[in-house]
Structure formats: structure tokens, C-alpha cells
Amino acid sequence: MVSGGVLLFVPGVLFAGCPDLPRQGEGVVAAIDDGRSLRLQDGREIRLAGIELELSRQAEAKAALASLASGRVITLRGVDDAPDRYGRQPAFVFTDDETRPLQIRLLEAGHALVGTGIAQADCRGELLAAESSAKIARRGLWAEPSALKNAGNPGDIMSRVGRFTVIEGRVLSVREAGGTIYLNFGRRWTQDFAVTISRRILGSFEAAGIAPKSLENKRIRVRGWVERRSGPQIRIREVGQIEVPGAP
Known part of the structure; x- marks a missing residue:
């Protein structure tokens, strides 16, 4: 909904x-x-x-x-x-x-x-x-089980750099550095998959009644273009890129 x-x-x-x-x-x-x-x-x-x-x-x-x-x-x-x-x-x-x-x-x-x-x-x-x-x-x-990528498999996600991809997994931590908020799906920040949210678009999250920090420990689905930073990342440009499957 x-x-x-x-x-x-x-x-x-x-x-x-x-x-x-x-x-x-x-x-x-x-x-x-x-x-x-x-x-x-x-x-x-x-x-x-x-x-x-x-x-x-x-x-x-x-x-x-x-x-x-x-x-x-x-x-x-x-x-x-x-x-x-x-x-x-x-x-x-x-x-x-x-x-x-x-x-x-x-x-x-x-x-x-x-x-x-x-x-x-x-x-x-x-x-x-x-x-x-x-x-x-x-x-x-969707006949291929690998169509929905596992956020816990950064090597598989890295092979998707430059391609639009749907990824699902549990957010292990939410951290902020400079003007960027990181949703981390692994402990190895230089290798594991992460989602980045610029503070410049936090207003749209606030208007939607959700704080990125509230996603910690939640299973979410994210979609967008995979980028290579230290590890694979997806940059959030709009709130709708993030879904919470099964939420009421």
C-alpha cells in the first residue's frame, strides 16, 4: 500500500x-x-x-x-x-x-x-x-531465481555495475558520513553492498513519514543502477526506490 x-x-x-x-x-x-x-x-x-x-x-x-x-x-x-x-x-x-x-x-x-x-x-x-x-x-x-539479487552476495551484485537491478536483504546498520547516509548490508564497508542517500533528499523521506535510521535491522528491497565505489552501491534518487516487503 x-x-x-x-x-x-x-x-x-x-x-x-x-x-x-x-x-x-x-x-x-x-x-x-x-x-x-x-x-x-x-x-x-x-x-x-x-x-x-x-x-x-x-x-x-x-x-x-x-x-x-x-x-x-x-x-x-x-x-x-x-x-x-x-x-x-x-x-x-x-x-x-x-x-x-x-x-x-x-x-x-x-x-x-x-x-x-x-x-x-x-x-x-x-x-x-x-x-x-x-x-x-x-x-x-523471474523464471531465473537469481533475478532478485541477494544483498548478502556483493560479488554477484558487483557483476551488475551499470545495470538496473532489484536487490533484497536486511539492513545491518545505518551510518552517516558527510552529506551521505549509508544503509549497510554487511560488516565490511569497503566490500559489501550499501545503499546511499544524500542529505539533500531527506526532505522527501520526512514528507513520507520515514527516517532512514528506522530501516536498520529491516529487510528491504531496493532498485536502481548498481555503481562501483569501494564495494557495490545503489544511490537513492527518490523514495520509491526503497520498498519494505509485507509492511502493513
């Missing part, structure tokens, strides 16, 4: 947040560029907002998106239609015969992961519920 902007995820709970987003226009799909990008007949390039792809399953994701959207009339929804640095318009995309966005359908089939930059917490909850259904049923990328 959603509490003040922090996604406290409960399996099986669905929201209707994505269809309520502002309308950005419509068009006809002319081509599929990859598993989350398509082009319209009027030349616009569209990126499916809020999802990321697993590198090893790009071909499957592209084929799935083509089967759902090629030649279809689509409606675009979102809070911001400003193009990304590649000139693509980010949007939640609905075909003319479906009330669920393409993102939900790809997530339910295990062809994508919930990403970042989702402004509406209810919409994020809907996406996470779809991802969870695929994980429980072991569909698509």
Missing part, C-alpha cells in the same frame, strides 16, 4: 492510478524500436515510462511489445511530456482496447522491471503489483 509517498508493498493490491494520469495525445504505432520504445506514424518517438529492461532479455521484451502494440491506435498519458535526452516522449501507453497501460502488461509477463521517475504513488503501486505477480508465478525474467 502507499503511505505518504513511501511504497510499502503488499502483494495482490492493485490501484487505478495509471489510467488517471493526464492525457498527452494519441497516435498509431508505426515501429517498435526496442522493448520499451516505439515510433508513431507522425514521427514521434515514445518511451514507455516507469519500466526498465533486463539486458539479457531485450529480444523477448521487444517481441512482446510488438505483439501488443504494432499498428495499434494508442493513447499517451503522463504528468510530463518533455522529451528525454534522446528525444523520446516518456508516457504511459494504452492501446485502444485496454484499460491497462502496456507497462502493466509487460510487467505481468515478466518482460520488464519497475523503474524510477513515477510521480504518482498509486500508479507505482499498480506497477509493483504487476511485477510481483510475475515474480510469484516465475514468468519471464
Whole structure:
């Protein structure tokens, strides 16, 4: 469920947040560029907002998106239609015969992961519920047990540097150094996995009613791009990157 902007995820709970987003226009799909990008007949390039792809399953994701959207009339929804640095318009995309966005359908089939930059917490909850259904049923990328990485295995996580990854484990300690808060998942701070939170975004945590220190000794799930520092890390840019599975 959603509490003040922090996604406290409960399996099986669905929201209707994505269809309520502002309308950005419509068009006809002319081509599929990859598993989350398509082009319209009027030349616009569209990126499916809020999802990321697993590198090893790009071909499957592209084929799935083509089967759902090629030649279809689509409606675009979102809070911001400003193009990304590649000139693509980010949007939640609905075909003319479906009330669920393409993102939900790809997530339910295990062809994508919930990403970042989702402004509406209810919409994020809907996406996470779809991802969870695929994980429980072991569909698509979730057929591999290693799809959800173990925070206690830093060597495995290090192999994911530069890639979007979902990691779960228990926070052993929370420490602050300079302007950064560290959620440590191991005792060897120079080798084990850690999550970093800049003090500059603590206001969003406070607005959500949660203090990073309260995550100590809790099992959490975090998603983002793995970086190499002394050990593998994920930098938190928004509160929604952190989930507390099974929280009430």
C-alpha cells in the first residue's frame, strides 16, 4: 500500500492510478524500436515510462511489445511530456482496447522491471503489483531465481555495475558520513553492498513519514543502477526506490 509517498508493498493490491494520469495525445504505432520504445506514424518517438529492461532479455521484451502494440491506435498519458535526452516522449501507453497501460502488461509477463521517475504513488503501486505477480508465478525474467539479487552476495551484485537491478536483504546498520547516509548490508564497508542517500533528499523521506535510521535491522528491497565505489552501491534518487516487503 502507499503511505505518504513511501511504497510499502503488499502483494495482490492493485490501484487505478495509471489510467488517471493526464492525457498527452494519441497516435498509431508505426515501429517498435526496442522493448520499451516505439515510433508513431507522425514521427514521434515514445518511451514507455516507469519500466526498465533486463539486458539479457531485450529480444523477448521487444517481441512482446510488438505483439501488443504494432499498428495499434494508442493513447499517451503522463504528468510530463518533455522529451528525454534522446528525444523520446516518456508516457504511459494504452492501446485502444485496454484499460491497462502496456507497462502493466509487460510487467505481468515478466518482460520488464519497475523503474524510477513515477510521480504518482498509486500508479507505482499498480506497477509493483504487476511485477510481483510475475515474480510469484516465475514468468519471464523471474523464471531465473537469481533475478532478485541477494544483498548478502556483493560479488554477484558487483557483476551488475551499470545495470538496473532489484536487490533484497536486511539492513545491518545505518551510518552517516558527510552529506551521505549509508544503509549497510554487511560488516565490511569497503566490500559489501550499501545503499546511499544524500542529505539533500531527506526532505522527501520526512514528507513520507520515514527516517532512514528506522530501516536498520529491516529487510528491504531496493532498485536502481548498481555503481562501483569501494564495494557495490545503489544511490537513492527518490523514495520509491526503497520498498519494505509485507509492511502493513
